[in-house]
Amino acid sequence: MNPVNYPLYEELFSNRVNPNGHPITISLYVTHEYTDYSLVHQLWRQGHEIALHSMSHLTNTQYWKELDGPGWKGEVADQKKQLAYFANIPEDDVSAKYL
Numbered sequence: 001m002n003p004v005n006y007p008l009y010e011e012l013f014s015n016r017v018n019p020n021g022h023p024i025t026i027s028l029y030v031t032h033e034y035t036d037y038s039l040v041h042q043l044w045r046q047g048h049e050i051a052l053h054s055m056s057h058l059t060n061t062q063y064w065k066e067l068d069g070p071g072w073k074g075e076v077a078d079q080k081k082q083l084a085y086f087a088n089i090p091e092d093d094v095s096a097k098y099l
Contacts, residue, residue: 001030001039009043023047027095030083031057037086044089051095055079 001009009026016024027049030040044050054075058064067075084091 001028001043002034002036003039006036006039013046013048025049027051029053030087031055032079032082033057037083037088040083040087041089044087044093049095050083050087050089050093052076052079052083055082 009028013024013026018024023046025047028040028043029051031053032055040050055078056075080091080094083089083094
């Protein structure tokens with residue numbers, strides 16, 4: 001989430017509702033690099049789900065197969081704490097996707 005792609009999300013989801021009248025919301029998977037946490041906070045306040053993938057967002061499957069406990073903590077648990085801190089979102093409101 002950054003100033004380049006944020007306007008698209010605003011355009012797509014502002015003032016739109018589901019057939020039941022509830023606002024349309026999405027799940028946003030956030031990585032650390034290039035993230036503007038103030039924009040993430042704004043989307044969270046609008047009711048969107050904030051989730052994270054990992055700190056590095058690496059796609060090398062061998063890396064993930066060989067990752068040890070401290071590595072997982074650094075990739076996921078620490079990213080969750082960082083996102084909660086910088087985006088000012090309670091940790092319980094941040095979903096984590098484990099590979």
